[in-house]
Amino acid sequence: MADTQAVAASQPAAPAARSKARERSGADILCECLVDLGVEVVFGYPGGAVLPIYDALYAHPKIKHILVRHEQAATHAAEGYARSTGKPGVVLVTSGPGATNAITGITDALMDSIPMIVITGQVATHLIGTDAFQEADTVGLTRHCTKHNYLVKTPGRLAHVIHEAFHIATSGRPGPVVIDIPKDVQVATAPYSRPDPIDHPSYRPAFHGDPRLIESAVEMLMAAERPILYTGGGVINSGPEAAAHLRALAAMTGAPVTSTLMGLGAFPASSPQWLGMLGMHGTYEANFAMNKADLILCLGARFDDRVTGRLDAFSPNSKKIHVDIDRSSVNKNVLVDLAVIGDVGSVMADMIALLEKRGYTRPDFAEWWARIEGWRARRSLDYVEGGEEIMPQRAIADLFAATRGKDVIITTEVGQHQMWAAQHFHFDDPNKWLTSGGLGTMGYGLPAAIGAQLGNPDALVIDIAGDASIQMNIQELGTATQYRLPVKIFILNNEYMGMVRQWQELTYESRYSESYSDSLPDFVKLAEAYGWTGIRIDGHDDLAAGIQRMIDTPGPVLVDCRVAKLSNCFPMIPSGAAHTDMLLDPSMVSGTMDDEAKALV
Amino acid sequence: MxxxxxxxxxxxxxxxxxxxxxxxxxxxxxxxxxxxxxxxxxxxxxxxxxxxxxxxxxxxxxxxxxxxxxxxxxxxxxxxxxxxxxxxGPYVERELALVKVAGTGDHRIEALRLAEVFRAKVVDTTIESFIFEITGTTEKIDTFAGLMRQIGLVEIGRTGVVGLIRGKAAI
Structure with a gap:
């Protein structure tokens, strides 16, 4: 192979390493790096441009390869694995369609700050730019949906790039990194020795917060009369210590705690200080407390538009402190009074230490809590029952009750069921709630559940799904079967793309344009066709038994739970509205919206 | 809306x-x-x-x-x-432009005179045209180009701005 030799010869000579280390193929170097980096599981799908890597994998049984049915699912499975274990997820796909199919999951990981390494095959270097078979400009396509990406043109660069990619994906604000490896680079050889620890010349994320700013933050906190801790996915990303520090900080201050969708579980939902999720489908008490607070301490969250509602009415009378590892998150949507750039766990630890040093005692927030209890008394998550149909909220509440005492991990798809799960399934620990927050990717839940189950073999992993979303990656039923993963899917089947239908009801006078799930499959038979157990829940009488059977049945189980078709997800802050303009139930819906509101997502 | x-x-x-x-x-x-x-x-x-x-x-x-x-x-x-x-703080910014002007008679003389005022250099010439090289701030080049437009500007190529802070320190 003449080209291969040309590539090998053109690499920079590394005399010291060359004499010691044995020459290895690029594919071998990749596998060695993965082993050295502690990678146990790779989610992938073979194809022409990665055949040398697949051949090398054959000789590396330490790395478990999970064969998905579609590359998008490989990326979501890697996200589920990463989010539930704290380790980076690794994906291996071929060039062209393999890479383009992975892009949705890569973007999802970028939006939700999930550490992920995606290795894509590429056509041989001499074919790049010739519109070769299965060629796509993968680095070009993924430039803006990755934290960083590489095209490796010589095998001598591979080891350094792979180690650097893991460093970048897992440090600072985590995110996806793509490594594009042409086929000839996988075949050509170079000496391999484990690279030194990465000392990157330009990428140096802050870890510790500035002590002076932390001091200011502590002083603002000590002066607050109506503080609230607004926490996000950053607390989960920072690791279990950060969740422990959050609990300690909350215990010290006695302040109420709310969280974004991504941060659920960092603070125990069973705590009396927990207000529930905030934002568009957050609780009345969380949103009102944000609105009336005099100090918002934002910990690893990013003032997303789903959280703030109308910006000019967002928490108008509060001082705001923003702790974030990514400076670009600061003042992006909401101007804050103080920003501390650093790892949220480290900053919280410093704040706690400083509070202790100052002899801080828990202030009397009785008046503040009395107001919060007043808002809580509105019981914004309540729903009306009594009809023949199962209310979806009831199904989730019963699922929650039936799974107490087990190590449960919940994944979701995207839509009404996702919000109902966030509202009615309560989390006491981090890394137990896996959902697509930023990108809102339907089809996330099943592959994420597969990834989570692989990382947590003994956990009860349940994908709470909708009838429309589940069909977006339904082919992954086969993956779970192949690897004997006892994943459970709990479909809230209302025969609609429920959230689309809800918005059409609220914003477009109930013109249900293309939101009805016509021609749904028989989910039970479909499950059985893949070797799963299928269970249908038709009405109240089946609910408890169906849930129990799902839990008790070994192996993968799909539950088709028929729920009320037209129920809406409340409470809700309509787009373009302030936190205080919450809709609590259907009677508050006026049915029309002006153009300004319609133009917002 | x-x-x-x-x-x-x-x-x-x-x-x-x-x-x-x-x-x-x-x-x-x-x-x-x-x-x-x-x-x-x-x-x-x-x-x-x-x-x-x-x-x-x-x-x-x-x-x-x-x-x-x-x-x-x-x-x-x-x-x-x-x-x-x-x-x-205080910084220096400069841009370079090549400005091609074509014309004869009064226009040609005026172009040369203006170039002198703006300290533009002639880097190419024919009987009917000049190419001037001019450096300066964006505003200066805009002004020069605006004047030349009235007396036979054919085309212009600009580098865009480079800048450095004043004083001995680097960024």
């Missing part, structure tokens, strides 16, 4: 970046992806080992957008340093 726009300010950003494949696409693409403006962008490597390039970007936007642009540039992995020259 109408879309409103905020008041913009001009800012000159100076970046040092790793001189690697795709760096320009990464930076230019970040501007388009996030809806920021580029008025001009220059790039060339500036170290002996060719490992680092300086990119000078002239952009405009409301203050918060400028702040976001800097933060977004700063988080790109190959970006070493981002400095807003407009904010850090």
């Amino acid at each position: 109408h879309i409103t726009e905020e008041q913009s300010q001009r800012h000159v950003l100076s970046l040092t970046v790793a001189n690697e494949a795709g760096i320009l696409a990464r930076i230019a693409g970040m501007f388009t992806a996030r809806g920021y403006n580029i008025d001009s962008l220059t790039v060339a490597d500036i170290t002996q080992d060719h490992s680092i390039s300086r990119i000078t970007i002239v952009t405009n936007g409301p203050p918060r957008m400028i702040d976001q642009i800097i933060a977004q540039l700063d988080r790109l992995v190959p970006v070493h340093r981002v400095v807003d020259l407009t904010e850090v």
Whole structure:
């Protein structure tokens, strides 16, 4: 192979390493790096441009390869694995369609700050730019949906790039990194020795917060009369210590705690200080407390538009402190009074230490809590029952009750069921709630559940799904079967793309344009066709038994739970509205919206 | 419904970046992806080992957008340093332009006279045309081009702005 030799010869000579280390193929170097980096599981799908890597994998049984049915699912499975274990997820796909199919999951990981390494095959270097078979400009396509990406043109660069990619994906604000490896680079050889620890010349994320700013933050906190801790996915990303520090900080201050969708579980939902999720489908008490607070301490969250509602009415009378590892998150949507750039766990630890040093005692927030209890008394998550149909909220509440005492991990798809799960399934620990927050990717839940189950073999992993979303990656039923993963899917089947239908009801006078799930499959038979157990829940009488059977049945189980078709997800802050303009139930819906509101997502 | 726009300010950003494949696409693409403006962008490597390039970007936007642009540039992995020259204090900025002017008689004489006033150099000439080389601020070049437009401007090529802070310190 003449080209291969040309590539090998053109690499920079590394005399010291060359004499010691044995020459290895690029594919071998990749596998060695993965082993050295502690990678146990790779989610992938073979194809022409990665055949040398697949051949090398054959000789590396330490790395478990999970064969998905579609590359998008490989990326979501890697996200589920990463989010539930704290380790980076690794994906291996071929060039062209393999890479383009992975892009949705890569973007999802970028939006939700999930550490992920995606290795894509590429056509041989001499074919790049010739519109070769299965060629796509993968680095070009993924430039803006990755934290960083590489095209490796010589095998001598591979080891350094792979180690650097893991460093970048897992440090600072985590995110996806793509490594594009042409086929000839996988075949050509170079000496391999484990690279030194990465000392990157330009990428140096802050870890510790500035002590002076932390001091200011502590002083603002000590002066607050109506503080609230607004926490996000950053607390989960920072690791279990950060969740422990959050609990300690909350215990010290006695302040109420709310969280974004991504941060659920960092603070125990069973705590009396927990207000529930905030934002568009957050609780009345969380949103009102944000609105009336005099100090918002934002910990690893990013003032997303789903959280703030109308910006000019967002928490108008509060001082705001923003702790974030990514400076670009600061003042992006909401101007804050103080920003501390650093790892949220480290900053919280410093704040706690400083509070202790100052002899801080828990202030009397009785008046503040009395107001919060007043808002809580509105019981914004309540729903009306009594009809023949199962209310979806009831199904989730019963699922929650039936799974107490087990190590449960919940994944979701995207839509009404996702919000109902966030509202009615309560989390006491981090890394137990896996959902697509930023990108809102339907089809996330099943592959994420597969990834989570692989990382947590003994956990009860349940994908709470909708009838429309589940069909977006339904082919992954086969993956779970192949690897004997006892994943459970709990479909809230209302025969609609429920959230689309809800918005059409609220914003477009109930013109249900293309939101009805016509021609749904028989989910039970479909499950059985893949070797799963299928269970249908038709009405109240089946609910408890169906849930129990799902839990008790070994192996993968799909539950088709028929729920009320037209129920809406409340409470809700309509787009373009302030936190205080919450809709609590259907009677508050006026049915029309002006153009300004319609133009917002 | 109408879309409103905020008041913009001009800012000159100076970046040092790793001189690697795709760096320009990464930076230019970040501007388009996030809806920021580029008025001009220059790039060339500036170290002996060719490992680092300086990119000078002239952009405009409301203050918060400028702040976001800097933060977004700063988080790109190959970006070493981002400095807003407009904010850090006195700085020098220059742009070079080649200006082709065609004409005979009075117009030709006037073009040469104006070039002298602007300290533009003649770098090419025929009986009917000149190419002037002019350096200066963007405003100076705009003015020069505006005058030449009236007496036979054919075409103009501009480098975009480069800038450095005044004094002995580096960014």
